Amino acid sequence: RAKERGGNCYCFYSQEMVRIGEQWVLRSELRNAVHRNELFLHYQPRYEVESSKLVGMEALVRWLHPENGVMFPGTFINLAEKTGLILEIDRWVLEAACARVKQWQEAGEIHASVSVNLSYLHFKEPDCVQMVMDILRKTGLHPGCLEIELTESVFVEEAEVALDMMRQLKMLGVRIAIDDFGTGYSALHYLKKFPFDTLKIDRSFLENVTISEADGVILRTVIDMAKKLNLRVVAEGVETEEQLSYLREHACDEVQGYLLSRPVPEEQMEKLLFSISN
Ligand code: C2E
Ligand code: CA
Ligand code: CA
Ligand code: CA
Numbered sequence: 001r002a003k004e005r006g007g008n009c010y011c012f013y014s015q016e017m018v019r020i021g022e023q024w025v026l027r028s029e030l031r032n033a034v035h036r037n038e039l040f041l042h043y044q045p046r047y048e049v050e051s052s053k054l055v056g057m058e059a060l061v062r063w064l065h066p067e068n069g070v071m072f073p074g075t076f077i078n079l080a081e082k083t084g085l086i087l088e089i090d091r092w093v094l095e096a097a098c099a100r101v102k103q104w105q106e107a108g109e110i111h112a113s114v115s116v117n118l119s120y121l122h123f124k125e126p127d128c129v130q131m132v133m134d135i136l137r138k139t140g141l142h143p144g145c146l147e148i149e150l151t152e153s154v155f156v157e158e159a160e161v162a163l164d165m166m167r168q169l170k171m172l173g174v175r176i177a178i179d180d181f182g183t184g185y186s187a188l189h190y191l192k193k194f195p196f197d198t199l200k201i202d203r204s205f206l207e208n209v210t211i212s213e214a215d216g217v218i219l220r221t222v223i224d225m226a227k228k229l230n231l232r233v234v235a236e237g238v239e240t241e242e243q244l245s246y247l248r249e250h251a252c253d254e255v256q257g258y259l260l261s262r263p264v265p266e267e268q269m270e271k272l273l274f275s276i277s278n
Pocket of ligand 1: 059077258263
């Protein structure tokens with residue numbers, strides 16, 4: 001038995017070693033990913049519930065790894081944050097998304113706006129607002145067409161700095177969303193203190209909404225509260241018709257999720273935009 005356990009230990013240990021080794025390799029590969037043009041974007045459309053119109057899209061980063069193939073953010077965003085590489089990645093995403101949407105706007109009557117995720121680490125960078133300003137100027141995208149998605153981690157540390165930066169971003173005309181609402185610390189006073197435009201309800205709140213009364217109560221309360229605070233409410237991760245009709249019934253403003261569309265490559269996003277805009 002002891003032997004067996006020893007064997008397991010050895011095995012566990014060596015797997016751990018392999019994992020650490022892989023992380024080291026991945027770290028250096030990630031460092032080069034931006035320069036080697038290995039990052040690309042998918043876009044997930046956002047629809048207004050009442051009109052069923054496509055009103056926005058979220059840019060979601062992917063990494064075409066030379067050996068592993070397409071890697072999703074769940075496999076490298078943590079590492080990118082640990083190494084600080086996220087700053088560079090997000091900057092690339094922001095510029096690529098703004099440039100693409102500007103291009104679409106020039107090709108036709110596109111009113112949809114674009115949402116980009118910024119890691120909380122940007123709020124430790126004094127030139128964060130300048131970066132956004134530079135990218136807007138460089139790409140020519142109207143600031144009102146850009147929404148920045150932030151998670152609660154931004155407000156846990158250095159709340160005052162974050163507040164100041166958010167105000168500056170708002171002055172540029174950029175909108176700000178609180179992302180994954182309900183998954184973090186969710187201190188409700190954040191909603192009052194920070195100038196958000198949009199509240200994105202995390203998909204975990206939707207999962208059981210049509211079968212559990214308690215989940216329904218929570219969801220409805222979040223929607224009501226957001227509306228009373230004048231926030232636009234977006235439900236994420238809508239996967240079923242039942243969830244959608246529930247959200248419609250309770251006056252959620254916008255939805256995003258696999259039921260309506262998965263995140264899609266640029267060419268497909270372009271088709272969605274141009275087929276819907278007239
Ligand atoms: P997020 O910002 O909450 O983005 C939504 C995630 O939910 C996306 O995963 C999307 O594919 C997924 N999703 C959308 N609809 C559904 C649905 O109906 N059901 C289910 N089960 N999932 C759905 P993705 O693309 O893998 O991104 C994961 C996370 O990685 C994002 O979560 C975001 O936090 C982060 N991320 C993605 N791109 C960037 C980026 O450019 N910068 C930063 N800092 N983070 C990013
Ligand atoms: Ca997001
Ligand atoms: Ca989210
Ligand atoms: Ca998320």
